[in-house]
């Protein structure tokens with residue numbers, strides 16, 4: 001028997017899947033860990049927590065499946081992107097890892113842009129502008145703010161690649177996650193020696209880069225023993241969670257987009273060429289598909305905004321308690337008409353990336369009146385999150401990218417009411433898959449390709465992925481959203497200066 005492990009080192013926890021070569025999920029396990037916020041806008045985690053969660057979940061799926069260790073032929077790794085694990089020459093972690101949603105590096109983003117000779121020159125070099133969450137500004141932040149730690153620095157790894165180091169002993173990343181460092185020449189799929197030299201950073205700080213399906217090593221005897229696997233088990237490159245999730249959704253060819261409403265929100269499109277938005281609003285990264293790229297818009301607090309609204313604000317109020325919190329609030333939201341009676345919500349609770357790269361953007365309800373009840377407010381939170389995704393969709397379609405179908409995924413898309421809202425706001429048919437397992441599933445498929453079970457990732461997706469559900473737009477609600485969306489789009493510009501001042505007062 002040939003089995004494959006997909007491990008996704010997420011922000012709230014690690015998810016591990018054991019999958020057969022025909023794509024059936026045999027067992028799954030999750031383990032959570034905390035996120036530290038030492039100051040407003042700063043986010044950190046201990047890489048040791050990721051390793052413990054990896055060991056725990058792999059051992060759990062092996063126990064559940066009762067299979068032989070030798071049956072597990074290969075592992076695919078996925079994870080939260082952009083985070084930085086700082087290591088010394090002995091492979092010891094120097095300080096807590098700084099995460100994708102951390103906002104401390106605004107000065108370093110300016111420093112990078114200036115060193116590159118301006119924003120458009122930087123975009124030409126690495127296909128993207130400098131954004132606070134990316135890895136390169138974090139390395140500069142360490143140099144500027146913790147010089148003693150910087151002196152000890154020998155390697156910087158992305159979260160899932162730190163797990164690879166512990167599994168194989170090798171310091172390797174792959175093209176999709178490396179794209180989010182801002183140090184990869186995304187067009188040539190190799191480190192940008194030009195930008196590295198302008199930033200006076202040594203290339204030896206970075207790991208080697210491979211394609212996502214390539215084998216990066218086998219388990220060390222120690223790792224094999226700890227996980228209950230064998231030293232023949234391969235570890236393939238894998239992918240950052242956005243590209244891995246897209247592979248798991250079958251977004252490996254032109255014309256299909258995927259949206260994900262998790263903590264963050266992502267609108268993702270496959271591209272056969274390295275196409276990019278010259279204004280830098282979308283990210284252009286290498287896809288986990290050999291020789292392909294992708295563009296994506298990312299909202300930093302997407303499902304995270306609804307989670308804040310439901311779990312921090314509404315929870316405990318009359319009728320909103322117990323294990324069915326989201327069902328209870330959805331019922332109230334559904335009772336309010338599309339457009340939330342003229343109420344709009346801006347989901348910029350922790351700054352924003354697409355289309356407003358602004359660490360000091362903030363959230364807002366605009367248009368409140370005495371008629372509005374709890375249901376209208378919940379509905380407007382869901383609508384605001386969906387409008388934020390439509391911002392990305394409009395940039396993608398304005399670039400001339402054809403959109404035939406949108407595949408919805410993530411915790412938010414499990415809710416049929418929200419799927420219908422997405423169809424209505426986007427004006428497109430929304431599809432969901434029979435088994436939606438996200439990034440961990442995508443990298444299990446890449447592991448199959450690396451092991452030779454399929455000739456490429458397109459063949460693996462074709463053999464394993466099945467569309468289950470289709471939701472078409474409803475004309476009347478779509479019309480209400482089309483009236484509201486231009487007002488939503490104006491609000492950021494109108495409120496930016498007040499939001500930025502308020503951010504200094506928090």
Ligand SMILES: Nc1ncnc2c1ncn2[C@@H]1O[C@H](COP(=O)(O)OP(=O)(O)O)[C@@H](O)[C@H]1O
Nearest residue numbers: 012262263264303304306307326410411412415
């Ligand atoms: N029943 C539900 N209805 C609507 N949204 C939900 C529901 N359950 C979870 N969510 C949303 O899904 C998000 C979590 O999605 P998930 O894909 O698990 O995120 P992540 O991988 O980032 O942890 C939550 O922030 C919440 O907004």
Ligand SMILES: O=C(CO)[C@@H](O)[C@H](O)COP(=O)(O)O
Nearest residue numbers: 010011080081100263264298
């Ligand atoms: O920053 C990005 C992508 O550019 C985020 O999508 C993170 O990669 C999110 O990780 P999770 O919250 O899904 O773990």
